[in-house]
Amino acid sequence: MKPLQATSLVLLQHHLKALHLPTVNAECEKLAHQAAADNVDHLSYLLQLTELELLERERRSAERRLKAARFPTHKTLEGFDFAARPSVNKLLLCELARCEYIDRRENVLFVGNPGTGKTHLATALGMAACARGYRVRFHRVTELVTLLMEARDERTLLGLRARLAKLDLLILDELGYVPASKLGAELLFDVISSAYEQSSLIVTTNLPFESWTEVLGSERLTGATLDRLTHRCQIIETKGESYRLRDATAKLRKGSAGSAGSKGPRRKALEGGQTSS
Numbered sequence: 001m002k003p004l005q006a007t008s009l010v011l012l013q014h015h016l017k018a019l020h021l022p023t024v025n026a027e028c029e030k031l032a033h034q035a036a037a038d039n040v041d042h043l044s045y046l047l048q049l050t051e052l053e054l055l056e057r058e059r060r061s062a063e064r065r066l067k068a069a070r071f072p073t074h075k076t077l078e079g080f081d082f083a084a085r086p087s088v089n090k091l092l093l094c095e096l097a098r099c100e101y102i103d104r105r106e107n108v109l110f111v112g113n114p115g116t117g118k119t120h121l122a123t124a125l126g127m128a129a130c131a132r133g134y135r136v137r138f139h140r141v142t143e144l145v146t147l148l149m150e151a152r153d154e155r156t157l158l159g160l161r162a163r164l165a166k167l168d169l170l171i172l173d174e175l176g177y178v179p180a181s182k183l184g185a186e187l188l189f190d191v192i193s194s195a196y197e198q199s200s201l202i203v204t205t206n207l208p209f210e211s212w213t214e215v216l217g218s219e220r221l222t223g224a225t226l227d228r229l230t231h232r233c234q235i236i237e238t239k240g241e242s243y244r245l246r247d248a249t250a251k252l253r254k255g256s257a258g259s260a261g262s263k264g265p266r267r268k269a270l271e272g273g274q275t276s277s
């Protein structure tokens, strides 16, 4: 086969750039040599190139979605120790990671004490949704309420609402740490009721339902919020003691075991009270 002339190669690279095919551009020469050596026909060569372009495109858009979601840390279900949190059903979480609840526009609520893995699980489900092509955004509730109030003052609330409306999944983390003002609670309610049956919400909270009035102020608003949130919703309780505390206690025990004897560090850690809570 006649090799492509240098000028034609420059022209080809120009065309590929104009067509926005960066991976084809980067790989076509190398793959062409390989195809010639392996006696691969033209169509198979083209197939290989286009597959590479598609894979790279998908990888880049997943990366963009992950960045846009603004997770504070990256967490996965694989990194969650289900044995340490028996109240959380692993099968249910694995099913939720398949994101069918998002197609059904249902919600997920994580309720439990601080340090029991609510943010971890919410983030893991959010990241699973990003990987499947859904538009996700993570917000701490206090931060979102501040954003909403600022947007209202600056008359940009419509724009913010429109951005939230484009999401497939909105994660509202830590509802209940700071009581919202009357206006803040109303703006938050507005976000929750706009999402109702349009998109999915994941909410994490340390508050039992009966205490939500303390955060949202009025009983009317709390009732209406809970009504929308919990209609078609998976409620997952993360019962038990804080994982951070447990982890710290285990480390402390491991430390004191280390100073007491001459056993290897792994053996000492295992003996140092790693009992499940």
Ligand code: ADP
Residues within 6 Å of the ligand: 075, 079, 080, 081, 082, 084, 085, 112, 113, 114, 115, 116, 117, 118, 119, 120, 121, 204, 238, 243, 244
């Ligand atoms: P919460 O949101 O309930 O306060 P977090 O999800 O922030 O708790 O958990 C606190 C820390 O402990 C995080 O670093 C989290 O990854 C970790 N953690 C909590 N529960 C588990 C668990 N069961 N397995 C692994 N790590 C956990």
Ligand code: MG
Residues within 6 Å of the ligand: 115, 118, 119, 120, 173, 174, 204
């Ligand atoms: Mg949390």
